Amino acid sequence: MKRLPALLALAPLLGTTDLLIKATTAGLIGLLTLLACGLVLAPLRNRLHGAHLILAALFFGALCLGAAEMILQALSAELAAALSLFLPLLALPCLALALQDEHGPWAGLRSGLALLGLALLLGTLRELFGHGSLLAYADWLFGPAFCGWQLLGGLPLLTQAAGTFILLGLLLALFRHFKPEKA
Numbered sequence: 001m002k003r004l005p006a007l008l009a010l011a012p013l014l015g016t017t018d019l020l021i022k023a024t025t026a027g028l029i030g031l032l033t034l035l036a037c038g039l040v041l042a043p044l045r046n047r048l049h050g051a052h053l054i055l056a057a058l059f060f061g062a063l064c065l066g067a068a069e070m071i072l073q074a075l076s077a078e079l080a081a082a083l084s085l086f087l088p089l090l091a092l093p094c095l096a097l098a099l100q101d102e103h104g105p106w107a108g109l110r111s112g113l114a115l116l117g118l119a120l121l122l123g124t125l126r127e128l129f130g131h132g133s134l135l136a137y138a139d140w141l142f143g144p145a146f147c148g149w150q151l152l153g154g155l156p157l158l159t160q161a162a163g164t165f166i167l168l169g170l171l172l173a174l175f176r177h178f179k180p181e182k183a
Contacts, residue, residue, distance in 0.1 A: 009096045009111070010168075012089035013119055014161045018130065021138050022082055023123020025072070030090045030119070031112035033064040037094045038108020045103050054098045061094030078140040125167060130158030 016026035040060050041053070048056055069087050073080040097111055128134055138146040157163040 009093040009115060010118075011092050012086050013115075013122055014164050015086040015089070016083060017119055017122035017164065018126050018159045019082075019137055020120075020123040020127045020135055021079065021141060023119040023126075025079060025141070026083060026086065026090065027116035027119030027123075029065070029068045029072070029087065030093060030115045031109075033061055033068065033090055034093055034097060034108040034112035034115065036064050036108070037061050037097055038111070039105050041098060041108070042103065042105035054095060057094045057098035058091055061091035062088070065090055076140045078137070082137075082140070121171070122164065122167060126158045126163065129155055130163060 012026060012030065013023075017023040037057055037060050041057055044056055045053065065087055069080065069084070072083070072087075093111060093115055097108055100107060100111075102110075124134075127136065135146065155163075158167060
């Protein structure tokens with residue numbers, strides 16, 4: 001049951017990591033949202049408990065995500081449209097943050113950095129092996145000078161949600177293979 005909040009945080013990564021530019025943007029928005037949510041929740045933990053703390057985390061996460069979506073729409077309409085279905089799911093890591101045992105003000109930073117790191121890793125691997133490109137559609141955010149680099153081809157399964165689960169399973173198996181066992 002302790003791992004359920006961490007699994008909730010994986011939900012936004014299913015739809016946002018098919019392209020590196022989407023994964024980077026979603027990861028940065030998630031990092032900033034979790035950092036702000038962690039800083040706000042730290043003093044509230046003494047006053048709010050249980051469902052009230054969870055609701056506060058979800059409401060504050062939704063507030064941050066609404067502001068981030070408006071800023072993203074001002075910067076890049078194409079990228080905002082590509083992420084619009086998945087940005088509200090970034091409130092789930094805020095829920096996971098409220099359910100964590102760790103209560104420090106910087107707990108959100110650690111969770112946000114983990115989310116950003118996993119988003120970058122999945123985004124790079126899924127785009128590279130799935131689409132056969134790297135930084136495709138970077139022009140959405142950086143302008144026409146940053147068109148994607150096209151490679152020979154890819155494995156389209158990795159661009160789908162099922163491919164994300166397969167890739168996560170392979171990465172977990174690789175991590176466990178190289179992780180030294182505790183006695």
